[in-house]
Amino acid sequence: MLKNLLGMGHKKQQGPSAQEGLQKLRETEEMLTKKQEFLEGKIQKELESAKRNGKKNKRAALQALKRKKMYEKQLGQIDGTLSTIEFQREALENANTNTEVLKTMGVAAKAMKSAHQNMDIDKVDDLMSDIQEQQDLAQEISDAISRPVGFGQDVDEDELLAELEDLEQEELDRELLQVGGENLPSIPTAPLPSSKVKQREEDEDDLKELAAWGS
Known part of the structure; x- marks a missing residue:
């Protein structure tokens, strides 16, 4: 009963939500903006009255300028209030965003x-081992299927390489012979000059004369 009398027995009233606070701030901003426009209109009218x-009537002009100053002061106060409210609204919007993000993260964590x-981590490890084993088996099957069979499996690759080297050496020797044959002088096929033929006939006559003299 004592707690109830002192107000301690009642639960603490829950404050407004972020959405409610943002709504109130926006309403206040709208109201102050309208008042700001109203004061700007009043200032313009007082200025025109002072000019007129x-x-x-200098007294009336001075009174108009005083009222203009008063309106300008109120307008400055409203500008400062709007700046404060804008700052508070942005802070509340950020807080509301952070709250929603935390709620989403909490839901995701629970999910x-x-x-x-x-x-079970052990079951997961066993499952991954089975998957790896099946992948290895599939790779072995693919290798076995792609491996050529039949002709050529019993041929020694070293013998084929040796035979290929012999063929290459023969081809090289043949090319060298062709090159050497092109450098040798060719046998002349044209007839000998007539002077050489005459000299040969004279030599034969001398031999015949010598043979006759000796006999």
């Missing part, structure tokens, strides 16, 4: 926990 009565609830 500047020479005709992840629920998803992992029925998972």
Whole structure:
């Protein structure tokens, strides 16, 4: 009963939500903006009145300028209030955004926990081992299928390489012979000059004469 009398027995009233606070701030901004426009209109009218009565009625002109100053002061106060409200609204919007983000992260964390609830790390490791084993088996099967069979499997590759080297050497020797034959002088096929033929006939006559003299 004592707590109830002192107000301690009642639960603390919950404050307004972020959405409610933002709504109130926006309403206040709208109201102050309208008042700001109203004061700007009043200032313009007082200025025109002061100009109009500047020479005709100086007292009225001075009163108009005083009122203009008063309106300008109120306008400055409203400008400062709007700046404060804008800052507060942006801070509340950021706080509201952070709250929503935290709520989303909390829901995601609970969903992840629920998803992992029925998972056993040992079972996961066994499953991954089975998957790797099946992949290795599939690779072995692919290798076996792609391996050529039949002709050529019993041929020694070293013998084929040796035979290829012999063929290359023969081709090289043949090319060298062709090059050497092109450099040798060719046998002349044209008939000998007539002077050489005459000299040969004279030599034969001398031999005949010598043979006759000796006999």
